[in-house]
Amino acid sequence: xxxxxxxxxxxxxxxEVGLVDNEGNVLDRASMKTRAHGKDFSAYLEDLSRLINDLxxxxxxxxxxxxxxxxxxxxxxxxxxxxxNLDWKGIVPFCEKLQVHFPExxxxxxxxxxxxxxxxxxxxxxxxxxxxxxxxxxxxxxxxFIVNGQLMYGHDGMAGEAGHTVVDPNGRVCGCGxxxxxxxxxxxxxxxxxxxxxxxxxHFQSKLADIPFSELESKTIADLxxxxxxxxxxxxxxxxxxxxxxxxxxxxxxxxxxxFIAGGVVNAGELLLKPVREHMEANxxxxxxxxxxxxxxxxxxxxxxxxxxxxxxxxxxx
Amino acid sequence: xxxxxxxxxxxxxxxEVGLVDNEGNVLDRASMKTRAHGKDFSAYLEDLSRLINDLxxxxxxxxxxxxxxxxxxxxxxxxxxxxxNLDWKGIVPFCEKLQVHFPExxxxxxxxxxxxxxxxxxxxxxxxxxxxxxxxxxxxxxxxFIVNGQLMYGHDGMAGEAGHTVVDPNGRVCGCGxxxxxxxxxxxxxxxxxxxxxxxxxHFQSKLADIPFSELESKTIADLxxxxxxxxxxxxxxxxxxxxxxxxxxxxxxxxxxxFIAGGVVNAGELLLKPVREHMEANxxxxxxxxxxxxxxxxxxxxxxxxxxxxxxxxxxx
Numbered sequence: 233x234x235x236x237x238x239x240x241x242x243x244x245x246x247x248e249v250g251l252v253d254n255e256g257n258v259l260d261r262a263s264m265k266t267r268a269h270g271k272d273f274s275a276y277l278e279d280l281s282r283l284i285n286d287l288x289x290x291x292x293x294x295x296x297x298x299x300x301x302x303x304x305x306x307x308x309x310x311x312x313x314x315x316x317n318l319d320w321k322g323i324v325p326f327c328e329k330l331q332v333h334f335p336e337x338x339x340x341x342x343x344x345x346x347x348x349x350x351x352x353x354x355x356x357x358x359x360x361x362x363x364x365x366x367x368x369x370x371x372x373x374x375x376x377f378i379v380n381g382q383l384m385y386g387h388d389g390m391a392g393e394a395g396h397t398v399v400d401p402n403g404r405v406c407g408c409g410x411x412x413x414x415x416x417x418x419x420x421x422x423x424x425x426x427x428x429x430x431x432x433x434x435h436f437q438s439k440l441a442d443i444p445f446s447e448l449e450s451k452t453i454a455d456l457x458x459x460x461x462x463x464x465x466x467x468x469x470x471x472x473x474x475x476x477x478x479x480x481x482x483x484x485x486x487x488x489x490x491x492f493i494a495g496g497v498v499n500a501g502e503l504l505l506k507p508v509r510e511h512m513e514a515n516x517x518x519x520x521x522x523x524x525x526x527x528x529x530x531x532x533x534x535x536x537x538x539x540x541x542x543x544x545x546x547x548x549x550x
Numbered sequence: 551x552x553x554x555x556x557x558x559x560x561x562x563x564x565x566e567v568g569l570v571d572n573e574g575n576v577l578d579r580a581s582m583k584t585r586a587h588g589k590d591f592s593a594y595l596e597d598l599s600r601l602i603n604d605l606x607x608x609x610x611x612x613x614x615x616x617x618x619x620x621x622x623x624x625x626x627x628x629x630x631x632x633x634x635n636l637d638w639k640g641i642v643p644f645c646e647k648l649q650v651h652f653p654e655x656x657x658x659x660x661x662x663x664x665x666x667x668x669x670x671x672x673x674x675x676x677x678x679x680x681x682x683x684x685x686x687x688x689x690x691x692x693x694x695f696i697v698n699g700q701l702m703y704g705h706d707g708m709a710g711e712a713g714h715t716v717v718d719p720n721g722r723v724c725g726c727g728x729x730x731x732x733x734x735x736x737x738x739x740x741x742x743x744x745x746x747x748x749x750x751x752x753h754f755q756s757k758l759a760d761i762p763f764s765e766l767e768s769k770t771i772a773d774l775x776x777x778x779x780x781x782x783x784x785x786x787x788x789x790x791x792x793x794x795x796x797x798x799x800x801x802x803x804x805x806x807x808x809x810f811i812a813g814g815v816v817n818a819g820e821l822l823l824k825p826v827r828e829h830m831e832a833n834x835x836x837x838x839x840x841x842x843x844x845x846x847x848x849x850x851x852x853x854x855x856x857x858x859x860x861x862x863x864x865x866x867x868x
Binding site for chain 1: 622631632679680681682693695697698700702703704705706707708709710711712714715716719726727728795798799800802803804805806807833835836837838841842
């Protein structure tokens, strides 16, 4: 039987499970609702374990480990700590409790963006690179830094929250309770906020003016920009500038060879990446100019979180 | 004969050489002018080599390596790259040229702040800590990050330029050609600039108003603050706030256990450290609150650069 790792991506809506081999192929996958049992974490774990076991049985593989990517995941103790978008409050000892269902195999958990960076290192565009970072642009903004070939976890296992570095201390209100975090500008919802801001400033004609704020999505803005909507284009230019300027800061600290952008927002492609590159380059300290490339993640969007989670185990076994 | 490493600190004015044993004791030291020979790098190296050899002979020790801390020092190739405050322009292959004079021992070079962090790890307050950072506040602002027990050099050997992360993109002109770098606010000269700014804003009585800008030093401002000068106190409060807010960003990226502050400015003690701590803590993302301590460097100020430079060799031999 083939050795397989179950990679689990825990999101606010769905928990996705995939069977991943040591070359990064996803053999099969399944999904369940993360909130199906409300605050009842034990009931959730029962269902999750059943889902994993069913997948393993159906595919006749040998389960050698479970890797989990979760919001506010702590690699040091395998807990999810105060995740704002999950129903389980406080510190949830995820690995410890799941281990009861799978007593004989390693189980590891980290935050989703750290997992994405590790997935990039094992299976994506970061294979040959010992110093890079991954920025995930989705509902939130996450980051994972590979330093000297290893994921940088920091002292407490919680490093890599670049989404909560500050663009403007008097800026937009963030879900974290502070103001002006990068996440409030360059996440999917940050881009929608920038669209509203631009509508408030300019007189241009724009289809964006006909869509209620609550219904607007970053994908819609990207589509309109592609069709020539001037405000929508300006929104991505501004988003790229904000991200590019902060990336220049991250380069000054970590001096990476590459920066990989992952998450749903990167589907906008060059509409986003071009201004990010230009503004990062323009803001780099001279010693870093021309040295750092910015690319889309090399992991397939649909499976990137699962691959990253599985990489938590496979990176230990290589 | 005792094994000794020569630790060399190359500054814009002086080049200091110290003989350092593997426990961080400085047995003897000597100094020469960095600019004594203008652009003639070979003549400088002749003098430096003579200085080292004389020290070694006088102290009857066995020289087992040479470590060098220098502005814009690159660990990967042992070069000093485009250092704005030195007379040697372009890329200077320092280690390669010095190796001719000392063909049989290892010679390593990195930037002064990276060396300071490594010195802290080997001989200072960072001995038992695998994730911390050192910020040096002097003429400029440097930084060195210890990640997973190792110095973070980045892809090109030039990581750790936190002094050139940006506080305000429209802010003060920086020597690097950009605007608003942290260095322009919290270095010794940044503190002097803040004093001038505060004089321009307030109506308070202050001794600072009687000193020409060109003659003002951060130490004078600290002394006045200690004597109750309200503007001088406000200058350090603002300096602490600016640094504390940026440190909160660095924590979100690297999640260190501790932050050590080194360099001449830290002689201001709690006058600086108290507001730094308060403002960092107030600006931390909740998951990091109460976890990161801020302390003065544990290396003796006068020898910290020499100890850091020597640590480049001793860290390889331990």
